[in-house]
Amino acid sequence: MSFVEGLSCRECGRMYPISAYNACEFCFGPLEVTYDYEAIKKVISRESIEAGPQTIWRYSDLLPTKATPNLDLGTGYTPLLRADHLASELGLRNLYIKDDTRNPTGSFKDRVVSVALSKARELGLKVAACPSTGNLANSVAAHAARAGMEAYIFVPANLEHNKIAMSAIFGGNLIAVDGNYDQVNRLCAELAMIHDNWAFVNVNVRPYYAEGSKTLAFEVVEQLGWQLPDHVVVPIASGSQLTKIHKGFNELATLGLSEENHVRISGAQALGCSPVAQAFLSNADYITPVKPDTIAKSLAIGNPADGWYALETIRKTGGGAAAVSDEELLEGIRLLAKTEGVFAETAGGVTIASLVKLVSSGVIKPDETVVAYITGNGLKTIEALGDKVGPTTTISPNIDSFEEFLHR
Amino acid sequence: MSVTVRIPTQLRSLTDGLAEVQVEGGTVKEVVTNLEQTYPGIGERLLDESGALRRFVNVYLVDEDIRFLQGLDTEINSGQSLSIVPAVAGG
């Protein structure tokens, strides 16, 4: 069952039929999936959701596919961990980690890809493709294999080794491009107009792809006992995820599944690629694109497609934004690991370091219930840690050698 | 000087279906003005009321986004091509 009405331009409101199309003919604005909320209201309840599978598909009434069946590697319904140690370190009372390192390919991208490629199959598209900063590549490669689709995956050639390996292992075509992500993205935007019967998940089927991120909002609210958090911290690359988390909270309120949405949304970026955070901090009403220079490669989008909407969402919800250095994000990875036992990739380091900054600058209040979205697994970006991690000591294989270390 | 301009799907209803057109112009702004002359209606798709490039349109001179150059005032050298690409992609 699908409650989708169509696609509508977020800028000018023109309506389009459901198809593999992402930008308005008139103003180039992004197309958004719209739903018949009155019809959804009649069938959905907290109980109907709770009776669903332990995956994103428990929210299929609010996703744009017909479930015929959906592509499913077991994505979603990841743990929401209370983070008391980290909270007390920061002086917060109620802090949670949404641990999206636990998805099938180790990042939140499995949410958006499950939806995008389910829809692509439904639309009769046979080839999966994407430009990616790494995590999306991993996820598209895996899901295309699962779906039996051919794949063309485009990444900057200088990605982390593990992200390259994990994109290649699933057997699709992995195209390394000599250029940064924005150049890869532009290439794919042009290729998508030539190969228009391929599903470029974040280009021509982007309206469906983006909807997958709403499940990050749905799950958090359900896991908090159908309570909204007060404040969430979300990493930003294209800005799609942050914008859709906001849409998710709104939908729950619209459907009467939660109270009114007053969630404050704050954005996290790496200093070397922080066009949204800089626009927020300088009160600008436009996003100035940048050339990325950061070890947080997964977030290195200098010309973010949804940057403007992310900025607007942060302002509208009374959130804030932070830009953190590579040193700070590495410290963020370490802090989360040693206080809570969760190993995040560089994007998670950016989120935690931004959380630290937003608390110390007073944007996040001590009595707020806060959720930090940890969206990727640390095993993917091991090399970012450099020589900062290693054995505490190296000993000889005998008791004396260990005891000597112990009493050093 | 004649410049090759790549036209996105969204605008091809205005260019008789052509994915690539040739127009005269020494700067991006001149090219847009001349595009409008030849293919009426295309100007307002690219520029907003104040004459600035619309938020969701990217224009590239060869490999570079003109926002990193001199925007609409960017000069075009002989043999260089322009691409108009919808900005709503990626993530």
Ligand SMILES: Cc1ncc(COP(=O)(O)O)c(C=O)c1O
């Ligand atoms: C781990 C991780 N977190 C967050 C993001 C940001 O997502 P968005 O592009 O929707 O802002 C990305 C994007 O690639 C990512 O890989």
Ligand SMILES: [Zn+2]
């Ligand atoms: Zn429009």
